[in-house]
Amino acid sequence: MSAITLKNVTKRFGDVTVIPGIDLSIEDGEFVVFVGPSGCGKSTLLRLIAGLEDVSAGVIDIDGADVTGTAPAKRGLAMVFQSYALYPHMSVAGNIGFPLRMAGESKEAIDKKVRAAAATLNLTDYLHRKPRELSGGQRQRVAIGRAIVREPKGFLFDEPLSNLDAALRVNMRLELSELHAQLKTTMIYVTHDQVEAMTMADKIVVLNRGHIEQVGSPLTLYNKPDNLFVAGFIGSPKMNFLGPTYAKEHGAATVGVRPEHIKISKESGLIKGTAGVAEHLGSDTFVHVHVAPDQMITVRTSGDSVLRHGDTVWLTPDEDRLHRFDAQGKAIR
Amino acid sequence: MARAVSTRRKITFTVIAWVIGIAIFFPILWTILTSFKTEGEAIASPPSFLFFDWTLENYTTVQERSNYFLHFWNSVVISLGSTVLGLIIAIPAAWSMAFVPGKRTKDVLMWMLSTKMLPPVGVLIPIYLLFRDAGLLDTRTGLVVVLTLMNLPIIVWMLYTYFREIPGEILEAARMDGAGLREEIIYILTPMAVPGIASTLLLNVILAWNEAFWTLNLTAANAAPLTAFIASYSSPEGLFYAKLSAASTMAIAPILILGWFSQKQLVRGLTFGAVK
Amino acid sequence: MATEHSRATARLMISPAVLLLLAWMIVPLALTLYFSFLRYNLLMPGMEEWAGFLNYKFFLTDPAFFSAVWKTLELVGGVLIITVVGGILLALLLDQQFWGQGAVRILVIAPFFVMPTVSALVWKNMFMNPVNGLFAYLAKVFGLPPFDFLAQAPMLSIIMIVAWEWLPFATLILLTALQSLDSEQLEAAEMDGASFISRFFYIVLPHLSRAITVVILIQTIFLLSTFAEILVTTNGGPGTATTNLTYLVYVQSLLQFDVGGGSAGGVVAIILANIVAIFLMRMIGKNLDA
Ligand SMILES: Nc1ncnc2c1ncn2[C@@H]1O[C@H](COP(=O)(O)OP(=O)(O)O)[C@@H](O)[C@H]1O
Ligand SMILES: [Mg+2]
Numbered sequence: 001m002s003a004i005t006l007k008n009v010t011k012r013f014g015d016v017t018v019i020p021g022i023d024l025s026i027e028d029g030e031f032v033v034f035v036g037p038s039g040c041g042k043s044t045l046l047r048l049i050a051g052l053e054d055v056s057a058g059v060i061d062i063d064g065a066d067v068t069g070t071a072p073a074k075r076g077l078a079m080v081f082q083s084y085a086l087y088p089h090m091s092v093a094g095n096i097g098f099p100l101r102m103a104g105e106s107k108e109a110i111d112k113k114v115r116a117a118a119a120t121l122n123l124t125d126y127l128h129r130k131p132r133e134l135s136g137g138q139r140q141r142v143a144i145g146r147a148i149v150r151e152p153k154g155f156l157f158d159e160p161l162s163n164l165d166a167a168l169r170v171n172m173r174l175e176l177s178e179l180h181a182q183l184k185t186t187m188i189y190v191t192h193d194q195v196e197a198m199t200m201a202d203k204i205v206v207l208n209r210g211h212i213e214q215v216g217s218p219l220t221l222y223n224k225p226d227n228l229f230v231a232g233f234i235g236s237p238k239m240n241f242l243g244p245t246y247a248k249e250h251g252a253a254t255v256g257v258r259p260e261h262i263k264i265s266k267e268s269g270l271i272k273g274t275a276g277v278a279e280h281l282g283s284d285t286f287v288h289v290h291v292a293p294d295q296m297i298t299v300r301t302s303g304d305s306v307l308r309h310g311d312t313v314w315l316t317p318d319e320d321r322l323h324r325f326d327a328q329g330k331a332i333r
Numbered sequence: 334m335a336r337a338v339s340t341r342r343k344i345t346f347t348v349i350a351w352v353i354g355i356a357i358f359f360p361i362l363w364t365i366l367t368s369f370k371t372e373g374e375a376i377a378s379p380p381s382f383l384f385f386d387w388t389l390e391n392y393t394t395v396q397e398r399s400n401y402f403l404h405f406w407n408s409v410v411i412s413l414g415s416t417v418l419g420l421i422i423a424i425p426a427a428w429s430m431a432f433v434p435g436k437r438t439k440d441v442l443m444w445m446l447s448t449k450m451l452p453p454v455g456v457l458i459p460i461y462l463l464f465r466d467a468g469l470l471d472t473r474t475g476l477v478v479v480l481t482l483m484n485l486p487i488i489v490w491m492l493y494t495y496f497r498e499i500p501g502e503i504l505e506a507a508r509m510d511g512a513g514l515r516e517e518i519i520y521i522l523t524p525m526a527v528p529g530i531a532s533t534l535l536l537n538v539i540l541a542w543n544e545a546f547w548t549l550n551l552t553a554a555n556a557a558p559l560t561a562f563i564a565s566y567s568s569p570e571g572l573f574y575a576k577l578s579a580a581s582t583m584a585i586a587p588i589l590i591l592g593w594f595s596q597k598q599l600v601r602g603l604t605f606g607a608v609k
Numbered sequence: 610m611a612t613e614h615s616r617a618t619a620r621l622m623i624s625p626a627v628l629l630l631l632a633w634m635i636v637p638l639a640l641t642l643y644f645s646f647l648r649y650n651l652l653m654p655g656m657e658e659w660a661g662f663l664n665y666k667f668f669l670t671d672p673a674f675f676s677a678v679w680k681t682l683e684l685v686g687g688v689l690i691i692t693v694v695g696g697i698l699l700a701l702l703l704d705q706q707f708w709g710q711g712a713v714r715i716l717v718i719a720p721f722f723v724m725p726t727v728s729a730l731v732w733k734n735m736f737m738n739p740v741n742g743l744f745a746y747l748a749k750v751f752g753l754p755p756f757d758f759l760a761q762a763p764m765l766s767i768i769m770i771v772a773w774e775w776l777p778f779a780t781l782i783l784l785t786a787l788q789s790l791d792s793e794q795l796e797a798a799e800m801d802g803a804s805f806i807s808r809f810f811y812i813v814l815p816h817l818s819r820a821i822t823v824v825i826l827i828q829t830i831f832l833l834s835t836f837a838e839i840l841v842t843t844n845g846g847p848g849t850a851t852t853n854l855t856y857l858v859y860v861q862s863l864l865q866f867d868v869g870g871g872s873a874g875g876v877v878a879i880i881l882a883n884i885v886a887i888f889l890m891r892m893i894g895k896n897l898d899a
Pocket of ligand 1: 013018036037038039040041042043044045
């Protein structure tokens, strides 16, 4: 059991309010992703949960117990840092075993647990090496190993994949999801990359300037964004926002439509435009269509599209899949 | 500058550089050589360079006549004592400034450095009188205290620059892993900072060993370290070049050797990080 | 990294250093300032009385004082010129490729590790002595009359000794700065047709300017307090030819036991050092933000 609850959690650095007051509950065993642009306060929120920073106001509960004033080590959470924060003077075994050593476990017990963790993470052959002798992916795994040996109540990850190259990142994403499926422990994962959020999360928390914009499953956020910010942040390529004239016809201030919900045709349609760059991914093609001097609409079409740069095209949004927003940016349902 | 250089150019520079290097080093070399001569040969004209009767008699005479090793030991105690004491005070302070920086950290650091810029002569009289009244004149304890305070800003500063290179996340990781402050400092910070602490120790031993204002003004026969002992050769009786050289050689040898290990730290420690 | 708990710990851990330095700075400074307003001679204990600015008046109207300030500047200036120019040339030389770079570097740096009393006495006796010194011998070889350095050019001799001690420091710092110069910049200039001389003046020297300033400021701080070299070579003489401010205060207070007058001199020395320190601190402070 390890549910984490935040009640009105607030953080100020001097006069600057970074987190103005957040309420959030995280269920036991959930994989929760905090996502938002850089500087929105994701790391700060994670560090508040970890106990590495004091809250300015509010309460943090773990399993119903108030831990607001508890030292980081006593909260039973493990953290994986962006830089991995491995101890450079200790071997891989020393790094993974350090939390157990601090907990005062016997040498044999430490040894056994370290070996078990190393086996799970494919690190057995590297146990005697120093961190500087490992590749980025291996270091990442050592950091994870150090977190799992303690069998913590929950894991905290702060952008753990951002220092890896693209291919490795996809791999580690799968490994982390696999790990969560095995351990079934609560995980809180911070990233600015919405693809990571969409692919890994049970529940996504979208943060913007220290506020929660929306909480929900990946598909909920994708299909029913609560507001313009979430609509624009989740999804790649981004949702298209159509001009005010079109929006007014649908009784909204802004209307958004995802690239896959627009029909493109060379003969007829609702909006006339000129085909620009087409990105061929093989399975799909993203066509960037200029519909006004300063407006471009991205359309997702089949992989074998034969549109050429400069072709005149017609676009027709799917009326049933429009996202309508009022003047405050709130979704109209 | 990994560019191939013509051999001729390289030979030219080799010759110039060695000539200049040896010229700069020559006074030290000459002192060492003279220490192995007899007093007569030391002032011989023309001077003999290598072909003289090498003797160790100066070294024994210096010890017999003036209890050289007492002063040597004073130097060791004073320089090591003040450095170690300084480190004990400075490590926690540098830890605080490097890992829990506050709004005033920078000001505190700058203020500490500014105390180093106080000319010693400005506080000579009060220190002299306070020491006289406290019975600390001509004691090793007194000098250890003064030199600790003298060098404390440099020690704090050097440790601070070394500690700052240790990512705070590693200490936070240790904290998450269950380490208390004590474990954090013993198992993580200190092992990671060993090279930095060693360099700091080295440079400060050198500075304290060669300190020649307080050691000259606050000591007499008992606590005089080598700086003050050597100064007694300024009013010599009779022939003394060879003996001066022997005493000098012994006084500078340990520090020359230590100094060669500390070239890099020297820049860092003495420019307060203003030149990297 | 900053919880209330760790902040409290940090304050606790920094306080010994701060309190000690505060005491070290404030107590003697306050006493020096206080003594400087007293008529206070160690030979006449119990006779202390308030003197107002009298000590300053005596000190500042004493021709010895102006001479000492002048000698101080002469010493600092002379050593700075030799070490900075020599340091730049040596750094340029050591930056070239030649056999035994490491060894030559060690030879050049060695004088910095020689204690001031040793270097002063070695120079005084074994080199500058008009009878037995090596320079006298060289003069004889060339048929010149021997030159009594410390009697005939006392300040210049001391400047030479002190410059020899500090040349390695300047060289080492300038060399460090020189090695951080991007060699592609020099190669680009070479491609643009810049000669060695113009590369030096337009690229190398501007790159070194910061390091040169640091060398000047730091050496000034230390050179203002030159003491041991004077004590063991000339005792401030002949006459007052080599009495700098530090030495004058020493003579006044510990040889003539005039605590009041000596303290006034000390205060003046502090003010002079502070003028330099302000500039140095500003440079260090700027670097701290980076
Ligand atoms: N120790 C601190 N002192 C002052 N401001 C801070 C501190 N830590 C973070 N901030 C500020 O808080 C905001 C959120 O930072 P952070 O949580 O690191 O963002 P994210 O992880 O989402 O990129 C940023 O504007 C940052 O400048
Ligand atoms: Mg972050």
